Amino acid sequence: METLTIESDKKCGSKLRAKLTIGLFGFGVVGEGLYHVLKNSRTVDATIKKVCIKHPEKERNVAENFYTVDANDIINDDEINLVVELIDNADEAYQIVKSSLLKGKSVVSGNKKMLAEHLPELIEIQRTHNVSLLYDASACGSIPVIRNLEEYYDNDLLKSITGILNGSSNFILTKIFLENGDYDTALKQAQDLGFAESNPAFDVEGYDSMFKLIIITLHAFGTLVKPEEIFNCGIPNLAPCDIQYAKEKGLKIKLVAQVKKITEDSFTMYVMPKLVAPDDYIYSVENEYNGVIIEGEYYEKQFMFGKGAGAFPTASSVLSDITARAHSYKYEYKKHTFFTPPAYTTDTEVQIYLRYRESLAFSHFDFENITEKYSSREYSYVIGTIKLSSLQKIKNLLPKLDVFIAAID
Structure with missing residues (x-):
């Protein structure tokens, strides 16, 4: 031989x-x-x-x-x-x-x-x-998602990208959900370890994930969407009753970013907490780790997993960019250059869990239909479908309301 x-x-x-x-x-x-x-x-x-x-x-x-x-x-x-x-x-x-x-x-x-x-x-x-x-x-962080979208997924066959894109919020949720910690202690621990940004609202309110999703969407579908046009909400209002609901249903709560094709010519995107089932790839993504699910027409779902926060994981990703530049590498923006990019739309329905304490807060939500209701002296919740455009209209009001929203598949 x-x-x-x-x-x-x-x-x-x-x-x-x-x-x-x-x-x-x-x-x-x-x-x-x-x-x-x-x-x-x-x-x-x-x-x-x-x-x-x-x-x-x-x-x-x-x-x-x-x-x-x-x-x-x-x-x-x-x-x-x-x-x-x-x-x-x-x-x-x-x-x-x-x-x-x-x-x-x-x-x-x-x-x-x-x-x-x-x-x-x-x-x-x-x-x-x-x-x-x-x-x-x-x-x-350490996951090379952009380079993969540019080079490996450089065709027009992508259907969706879903993931946990913020390591610090995921770290906080892990401490709260699995270790029965409280929000303030978990946040302080994330900051002490260098996982959380200098302004914690950037992480926990979903802005960090939203900005990342905008960049990913450009390389996935060729379309650049303005931040103010995207619905994002986070986890600061997460309460023990929300954790209890998730555990009773055998679910976990994750802060999830998603971009998804609706038709050949349109797609939608959002960032919000999500009730995640055990058969979902991101169910077991814990602590400061990120997980990204890339779904295509013919290769179905592929999963990328790695640390999303911390000095060396992020520094290693920076080093990868430096090494690529040493070889004269440039992004070609293939989806934008060689294909007709789809248009962004919020004219689509999402199913959500909405927990609230006052009927006035609930009145701001224009549900298309409601499939489940629960009321008690302490709190109430509903499960139903609502237009993403309707959520987008009240996006700036949400931080002032005592409500918690989570997407449901």
């Missing part, structure tokens, strides 16, 4: 892989994680030349001349050919990313809010300036 020997051509490989000199914005949980991950990586010829930080008084384990507080020290440095942006503030991130692209520098970003709000402009800038904007780390 003959054996096949493949010899690596290092000289050829060096031509294919560019040497990257990185300017890093942000040295928090993920930024410092990237610093350590990059030091131990043998897959890419990349070094961090300078890190731009906001709080120079903070104690750090790296030499002082490694840092700067002036963004221009990175943006105007001709030696730096890749900017990595890992800060919380979306407005500042936008200015950093836009300025870097206009300067002819490729960018890796993890700021999902900034991307969801500015992608059309940034995509056009990278096209006209022949640079690359990569952001796989913005969507699902």
Whole structure:
């Protein structure tokens, strides 16, 4: 039997892989994680030349001349050919990313809010300036969902994407639901471990998941939807009676994001808690883990699972983007470029569980039909179908109401 020997051509490989000199914005949980991950990586010829930080008084384990507080020290440095942006503030991130692209520098970003709000402009800038904007780390922590949608699922056969996209809210639900913890303690623990964002509302109210879903939808279906057009609600109003209801039915509660084709020419999307059955892939996704179900016309359902929060899982995803850029990789936005993208609609019905305490709160919900009712002195609930467009109309009112909503399949 003959054996096949493949010899690596290092000289050829060096031509294919560019040497990257990185300017890093942000040295928090993920930024410092990237610093350590990059030091131990043998897959890419990349070094961090300078890190731009906001709080120079903070104690750090790296030499002082490694840092700067002036963004221009990175943006105007001709030696730096890749900017990595890992800060919380979306407005500042936008200015950093836009300025870097206009300067002819490729960018890796993890700021999902900034991307969801500015992608059309940034995509056009990278096209006209022949640079690359990569952001796989913005969507699902360590799960490479965007690259897979671009390359493996680059056909027009997708039906839906459903998943747990926020590791911190899932961590909180695990502590509450499986360990009988209380909401405030679980939230504090998530923040102490670096899972929760600096503003917890971003995670627990579903905004983080919504921004991620917008990015995923662009690569899945080729359509970019504005944040204000999407219904999202979260878990802050989750009460013991909601947990009790779920347990009595043999279900769990997860914060779920979903984009789903309704017809060949239309799709819908939302983020809300969901009552999940044991036969659902995401039923067993716990703690800071994410889980994504990709459903297609012919390959049915495929499941991706991995850590969605934490320093090293997210930093590893950033490293993957850096390595891809070393090989001159760019997103091609194939669904938008080569297919006719479907239109977004909220003209569709969803079945929900609605728990409320006052009839005035219930009066804001325009149900199409109700299949189950329960009332007691402490609380009431109904199960029924309602238009997604109807929920969208009262989206901004919901945080003021003592209600809890969960989708039901």
